[in-house]
Amino acid sequence: MQSSFKIGNIMDIPIKLDTSFLLALPISAYFFAINSQPYGFVGVEPTVVRYTLSTLSAIFLFVSVLLHELAHSYLAKRYGANISSITLLLFGGVASMEIPQKPGQEAKIAFAGPLTSLIIGFICLFTYNYVISSSSALSQNPIYLIIWVLGSMNLVLGIFNLLPAFPMDGGRILRSLFARKMSYVKATHSAASIGKFIAILMAIYGIYIGDIWFPLIAFYIYGSASNEDRFYSELDRSV
Ligand SMILES: [Zn+2]
Structure with missing residues (x-):
């Protein structure tokens, strides 16, 4: 379809x-x-x-x-x-x-x-x-x-x-800043780690104020950061 x-x-x-x-x-x-x-x-x-x-x-x-x-x-x-x-x-x-x-x-x-x-x-x-x-x-x-x-x-x-987290544009901005100093794969890994950290903070904040939307968005951001990181590290290995 x-x-x-x-x-x-x-x-x-x-x-x-x-x-x-x-x-x-x-x-x-x-x-x-x-x-x-x-x-x-x-x-x-x-x-x-x-x-x-x-x-x-x-x-x-x-x-x-x-x-x-x-x-x-x-x-x-x-x-x-x-x-x-x-x-x-x-x-x-x-x-x-x-x-x-x-x-x-x-x-x-x-x-x-x-x-x-x-x-x-x-x-x-x-x-x-x-x-x-x-x-x-x-x-x-x-x-x-x-x-x-x-x-x-x-x-x-x-x-x-x-927000400096994948898949948002802020994540890409962060990666490109890191990429000035390191390889693209390492830059993606560093940006993804920061994105995951922000997702965890967002989930904790949501649970603290009792708003279900924050943990849901945090879950999505965490998953996207992992995917982006995995995609580029596999790409690196296959080259
Ligand atoms: Zn955009």
Whole structure:
């Protein structure tokens, strides 16, 4: 069974939707419908308006994720790396590309994504706070809440991706910094170890405050760090 399908091309890069993405839209829309501002639309009545705003926000969120991936891809292309595709998945997106030879380039490519998310986040929050909120006509209309929700989500996306742990961009930035001083395999191992340590701290924190999401995300981060480490050390042995 095909696990992804192509929806178009941007900058000559095939844009694909993973089949898990079909679940992502309703899950994200539901998340926005049951969370309060600035992460959702609880309190907006009638229900049909709340769910319409939530669905629109879910679509815009994935457009934001696509822009994040395109920022990585744009810079990677400029450095001459091949990008085979961008795929949108249940949680976020992946740009499949060659890893550039120069560690400094990998760091810049990795940083371009979160930087784009932070810029979109700040522009949305600035617009909401200084344009929408200050006008009584605009602030009465719940449709503009989408700008606030999108701003907050893009900030979360940017900050979360800067965590120095695989598979987040922060993990790649860290690896490329290490790779200036050591081999790529050793740099991956060191970055993965830091990622695992952060995952353990995150799990302990989650258990301490009684929030199940932290241990779940920590488990995912720990697994990703192990995979990345194993992948490169096996690659090293096979060369
Ligand atoms: Zn990214």
